[in-house]
Amino acid sequence: QVQLVESGGGLVQAGGSLRLSCAASGRTLSTLIMGWFRQAPGKEREFVAAISRSGGRTAYADSVKGRFTISRDNAKNTAYLQMNTLKPEDTAVYYCAAKLGGGDVNYILRYDYWGQGTQVTVSS
Secondary structure (H helix, E strand, O other): EEEEEEOEEEEOOOOOOEEEEEEEEEOHHHHHHHHHHHHEEOOOOOEEEEOOOOOEEEOOOOOOOOOEEEOOOOOOHEEEEOOOOOOHHHHHEEEEEEEEOOOOOHHHHHEEEEEOOOOEEEEO
C-alpha cells in the first residue's frame, strides 16, 4: 500500500509562489507515475500536472503551463509542484496522486493512490 502526504499549501497573494511536496511511502517512488490534481469549491477535480517514473517526461494542463513545474526526487521518495505567478483561480485543494500503470496521465480514474490534499488559497 502506498501512502502519499502533501505539504506546502497556504495563503499567498496573486503573483506569488508556492512549492508543494508529496512524500511517498510504502513503495519505491521510481515505480510510480506521479500526478497533481486540484479541486476548487463546487467544481470537479481536475488534472494539473504529471511526471513519468524517471522524470524525463512531464505533462501540464493548459491553465498552468508555463507557470507550474512538476518534478521528482526518487532518492527522497518525493514529488514536487512548483507554482509561480499564482492567480486567484488557482485556489483549490491540491492532491498528489500516483499510478502503477501507463495510460492517460490526465485521467483521474487511472490513479491508484491519493493523498489527503493541501489547501492553496490565492488572494487578489
